[in-house]
Amino acid sequence: MSAYEDLRAAADAVWAPIAxxxxxxxxxxxxxxxxxxxxxxxxxxLRKLGEGAGFDVMLTGDTGIAWAEPVVQVQKPDGQRIxxxxxxxxxxxxxxxxxxxxxxxxxxxxxxxxPPVAGxxxxxxLPWMKIQVRWMMEHCGVIDPENIDHYxxxxxxxxxxxxxxxxxxxxxEVIKGSTLRGHSGSFFSTGTKxxxxxxxxxxxxxxxxxxxxxxxxxxxxxxxxxxxPHRLLEGMLIGAYATGAAYGWIYIRDEYPLAIxxxxxxxxxxxxxxxxxxxxxxxxxxxxxxxxxxAGSYVCGDETGLIASVNDGRGxxxxxxxxxxxxxxxxxxxxxxxxxxxxDVTTLLKxxxxxxxxxxSEANRGTKMFTVSGDVARGGCLEVPFGTKVRxxxxxxxxxxHGRALKAMQQGGPLSGMLPAEVALxxxxxxxxxxxxxxxxxGGGIVFVDDxxxxxxxxxxxxxxxxxxxxxxxxxxxIGNQRMVEIFARTSRGEGEANDPDRLQSLAASFQNxxxxxxxxxxxxxxxxxxxxxxxxxxxxxxHRCPAKVCAPLVRYRxxxxxxxxxxxxxICPVEAFEKxxxxxxxxxxxxxxxxACKDVAPDDIVIEDRYVDAIPxxxxxxxxxxxxxxxxx
Amino acid sequence: xxxxxxxxxxxxxxxRDFRPQDGDLLGALHAVQHRYGYIPRIAxxxxxxxxxxxxxxxxxxxxxxxxFRLTPSPATLVGWCxxxxxxxxxxxxxxxxxxSRLGITFGExxxxxxxxxxxxxxxxxxxxxxxxxxxxxxxxPLTAASTSDLVQKLKDEA
Numbered sequence: 001m002s003a004y005e006d007l008r009a010a011a012d013a014v015w016a017p018i019a020x021x022x023x024x025x026x027x028x029x030x031x032x033x034x035x036x037x038x039x040x041x042x043x044x045x046l047r048k049l050g051e052g053a054g055f056d057v058m059l060t061g062d063t064g065i066a067w068a069e070p071v072v073q074v075q076k077p078d079g080q081r082i083x084x085x086x087x088x089x090x091x092x093x094x095x096x097x098x099x100x101x102x103x104x105x106x107x108x109x110x111x112x113x114x115p116p117v118a119g120x121x122x123x124x125x126l127p128w129m130k131i132q133v134r135w136m137m138e139h140c141g142v143i144d145p146e147n148i149d150h151y152x153x154x155x156x157x158x159x160x161x162x163x164x165x166x167x168x169x170x171x172x173e174v175i176k177g178s179t180l181r182g183h184s185g186s187f188f189s190t191g192t193k194x195x196x197x198x199x200x201x202x203x204x205x206x207x208x209x210x211x212x213x214x215x216x217x218x219x220x221x222x223x224x225x226x227x228x229p230h231r232l233l234e235g236m237l238i239g240a241y242a243t244g245a246a247y248g249w250i251y252i253r254d255e256y257p258l259a260i261x262x263x264x265x266x267x268x269x270x271x272x273x274x275x276x277x278x279x280x281x282x283x284x285x286x287x288x289x290x291x292x293x294x295a296g297s298y299v300c301g302d303e304t305g306l307i308a309s310v311n312d313g314r315g316x317x318x319x320x321x322x323x324x325x326x327x328x329x330x331x332x333x334x335x336x337x338x339x340x341x342x343x344d345v346t347t348l349l350k351x352x353x354x355x356x357x358x359x360x361s362e363a364n365r366g367t368k369m370f371t372v373s374g375d376v377a378r379g380g381c382l383e384v385p386f387g388t389k390v391r392x393x394x395x396x397x398x399x400x401x402h403g404r405a406l407k408a409m410q411q412g413g414p415l416s417g418m419l420p421a422e423v424a425l426x427x428x429x430x431x432x433x434x435x436x437x438x439x440x441x442x443g444g445g446i447v448f449v450d451d452x453x454x455x456x457x458x459x460x461x462x463x464x465x466x467x468x469x470x471x472x473x474x475x476x477x478x479i480g481n482q483r484m485v486e487i488f489a490r491t492s493r494g495e496g497e498a499n500d501p502d503r504l505q506s507l508a509a510s511f512q513n514x515x516x517x518x519x520x521x522x523x524x525x526x527x528x529x530x531x532x533x534x535x536x537x538x539x540x541x542x543x544h545r546c547p548a549k550v551c552a553p554l555v556r557y558r559x560x561x562x563x564x565x566x567x568x569x570x571x572i573c574p575v576e577a578f579e580k581x582x583x584x585x586x587x588x589x590x591x592x593x594x595x596x597a598c599k600d601v602a603p604d605d606i607v608i609e610d611r612y613v614d615a616i617p618x619x620x621x622x623x624x625x626x627x628x629x630x631x632x633x634x
Numbered sequence: 635x636x637x638x639x640x641x642x643x644x645x646x647x648x649x650r651d652f653r654p655q656d657g658d659l660l661g662a663l664h665a666v667q668h669r670y671g672y673i674p675r676i677a678x679x680x681x682x683x684x685x686x687x688x689x690x691x692x693x694x695x696x697x698x699x700x701x702f703r704l705t706p707s708p709a710t711l712v713g714w715c716x717x718x719x720x721x722x723x724x725x726x727x728x729x730x731x732x733x734s735r736l737g738i739t740f741g742e743x744x745x746x747x748x749x750x751x752x753x754x755x756x757x758x759x760x761x762x763x764x765x766x767x768x769x770x771x772x773x774x775p776l777t778a779a780s781t782s783d784l785v786q787k788l789k790d791e792a
Contacts, residue, residue, distance in 0.1 A: 036761075036765075036774075066760075216717035216718050217760065219758025222758055249657060254699075255756075257770070292657065292661065294699075295663070295664070295700075296699045296702075297698060297700065309660065312658070312691070312695070313659065313694070315698060330655065330656075330657065371758060371760075373719040373758075374719045374722050374760070379719075380761070447718045449722060457721075464716075471698075574731055574734040593734055594730065595727045595728075596724060596778045597778035597779045597782055600777040600780075601779050
C-alpha cells in the first residue's frame with residue numbers, strides 16, 4: 001500500500017462511526033461566531049448530558065449559518081440528520097430531551113438528510129442554502145476541523161496525490177486554464193502567479209498564505225481556517241509541488257485566535273502523518289509550514305506589507321518591483337495567495353476543470369465565498385457561483401431586517417466602495433462590473449446598509465479607519481487621510497465648508513500618487529458617496545442638518561412625554577443631563593453626550609430632532625459677526 | 635556592557651527558540667506579551683540581542699501594531715468593536731456610554747488599573763453587533779442602556 005492508502009485506511013476507520021453513528025451524535029459548531037453566541041457552554045452542557053443520556057458529542061467548524069448560532073446538527077443511527085439553531089447552553093437540556101425523543105421543533109432549522117419532518121423545511125430548500133454551491137465549504141459544519149482523519153476520509157490529500165502525478169508545468173497550465181484568480185480582491189490569475197515562482201531562479205522559494213483578513217465585515221477566510229484548515233494546507237502543498245517552494249508562512253491576523261489554534265493543530269497533525277515535512281506522502285516533495293501571528297495592522301493584508309511584517313519589521317508595503325516572486329520573505333522568491341485562493345486550488349483540482357466550470361459567469365467560473373452583515377435579516381457566510389446578483393444574495397439572507405429599505409451596499413472593506421441600492425442590487429458578484437462604477441468587489445465582505453444610516457457618518461468612520469491604518473510611508477496617504485477625516489468630521493458637525501467637495505476631489509487625485517492600494521484606494525467610498533448621496537452630504541453643509549439624525553453634533557434629545565419611563569431614563573443618563581423644571585424632565589443639551597441610553601429606556605417619551613431647526617451653529621454666527629465687523633475670520 | 639538581571643534572564647529563556655533571520659520578530663514579541671500581558675521596556679534589548687537586530691528596529695516593529703501593548707494591561711480589558719455592522723447598530727452610543735461611565739478613552743486604564751478600554755477591529759461576529767469584548771469574550775448585542783449595566787457589573791466584579 002502507498003503511504004496515502006495507509007493513511008486513508010486508518011482515517012476511514014475513524015470516520016465510519018461519524019458517518020453511521022450507532023447512537024445519536026450531536027455535532028456542535030464551535031467557531032468564533034458561535035462561541036460569541038455561547039456555543040462553548042452548549043458544547044460543555046451537551047457533553048455532560050450525553051454521558052448519562054447515551055449520545056455522543058462532536059465539534060465541527062462553521063456552517064456559515066451565523067444567524068442561528070449556536071448551531072447543532074443531530075445525526076441519528078437511522079440516518080436522520082436535522083440542523084438546529086439557537087441552542088444556547090441554558091436550553092441544552094430541554095433541547096437534548098426533545099431531539100432524542102424525536103424532533104426538537106422549537107430549534108429546528110432544517111432537515112439535512114432522512115425523511116421529511118412535518119413543519120420543518122428541508123435544509124436544502126431554505127433560500128439561504130438554495131442559492132449556494134458549497135464546494136470550498138463542503139466540509140464546513142461536517143467534519144471536526146481538529147481531526148485530520150475526518151479530512152482524509154473525505155478524500156483529503158488525495159487531490160495532492162493526483163496533482164503530483166502531473167508534470168509541474170502541466171499542473172500550472174491546468175490552473176491557468178481555469179479562471180481561478182486571487183480571491184482576496186486582486187483577482188490576478190493564480191496559475192500565472194505560480195508560474196512566476198516556478199520560473200524564479202533563486203532558492204529556496206517560499207509560499208505565503210495571506211490570512212490577514214482585515215476588511216471589517218469580512219470573515220470568509222476565518223470560516224475556511226476554523227472549519228476545514230487542511231483544505232488550505234493541501235492547496236499550499238499542491239502549490240509547493242507546482243512551484244518548488246520549500247516552506248510556507250501562514251500569516252493570520254491577531255483577531256482570529258481560534259483560526260490560529262486550528263491551523264497550528266492542522267500543521268502538527270499533517271506533519272505527524274508525514275504529509276508535511278521532508279517527503280510528503282513519499283512523493284519527494286519537501287514542504288513544511290508555520291503560522292505567523294499578526295498583531296493588528298490592516299496594511300499587512302497587502303502582500304508586500306505582509307512580507308515586510310514577516311521579515312522582522314514594520315508591515316509597511318513596499319514599492320514593486322521587485323515583485324515577491326523575485327524577492328519576498330527573507331529576500332527569497334515568494335508567492336502570496338490568500339486562504340480562499342489556496343482552498344479553491346484544492347477545490348478546482350478535486351472537482352476537475354469541467355465540473356468547476358459548470359457554474360459561474362462567462363469570465364469567472366466557479367464559486368466565491370461571501371459574508372453578509374449589517375442591517376440584513378440573516379448574517380453569515382455563503383458560497384455562491386460567481387456572477388450571482390446582489391439582489392439574490394440579499395434575498396437569500398432574508399432581505400433587510402425589520403422591513404427597512406436597503407440604502408447602500410458597502411462591499412469588500414474600506415477600499416472597495418459603497419454603492420446605492422439602485423446600483424447595487426442588479427450587480428453580478430464578480431470583479432469586472434464594479435470597476436466602471438469606480439468601485440471594487442473586494443475579498444468577500446458585504447455590509448448591507450439600511451435607510452437609517454448616514455453617509456457622512458459612515459464616511460467619517462471609514463476615513464478614521466484609513467487614517468489609523470495608513471503605514472504613513474507616503475505623504476499622500478498619511479496626510480490625505482488626515483484631511484479626509486477633518487473634512488468629514490466638520491461636515492458631521494454642520495461646519496462643512498462650501499469648497500470641501502473641491503478639496504475632496506483634489507485629495508482623490510493626490511491619493512493616486514501613493515505607493516500601495518491603501519493610499520490609492522482610500523478615496524473610493526468618498527468618491528462613490530459624493531457621487532450618489534450628494535444631497536444628503538449637502539444637507540449637512542448647507543442646512544446644518546443630518547437627515548438620518550445620526551451625526552451627534554447635529555441632533556438633540558428632547559423629552560416630549562413625561563411618562564414613568566423618563567424617571568428611569570434620567571437615572572441611566574451617565575452625565576446627569578436630566579433636570580426637572582416645574583415638575584417636568586428636561587435634557588440639558590450642553591451636557592448631553594447623545595449616547596442614546598435614555599431613548600433605549602424611554603423610546604416613546606424622548607425624540608431625537610434636528611438641533612438647528614431654529615438656530616445655526618455657533619461658529620456660523622461667530623463668522624457672520626466677524627464679517628459684519630469687517631474682520632477676516634482666522 | 636549589559637548586566638543581566640532576573641527579568642532579562644527570564645525573557646531570554648522565553649525566547650530561546652527564536653532565531654535571527656527567520657521571520658521570528660512578531661513571534662518573539664507575542665511570546666513576551668503573552669507572558670507579561672504587555673511588552674516591558676527591558677524586553678526590547680533582549681529581543682534585539684536574540685534576533686541580532688537593533689533595539690530601535692524591535693521598538694519600531696512593536697509600535698507599528700495596535701495589539702502590542704507597551705504598558706501593563708488592566709485586569710479587565712474592554713475592546714470596543716469599531717466595525718461597520720456595529721456602527722450601523724449603535725456602537726457610537728455604546729462608546730460614549732463606556733467612556734463617560736469609566737472616565738477613560740481608548741488606550742487608557744482606570745486609575746486603579748482594573749479596567750481599560752481598547753479600540754478593536756471587526757472579527758466577523760457581526761450577528762452580535764454592537765458588541766464589546768471583555769477580555770476577549772464577545773458581549774452583545776448591546777444598547778447604550780445595557781452597556782451602562784455592563785459597566786456597573788464590571789466595576790462590581792473588579
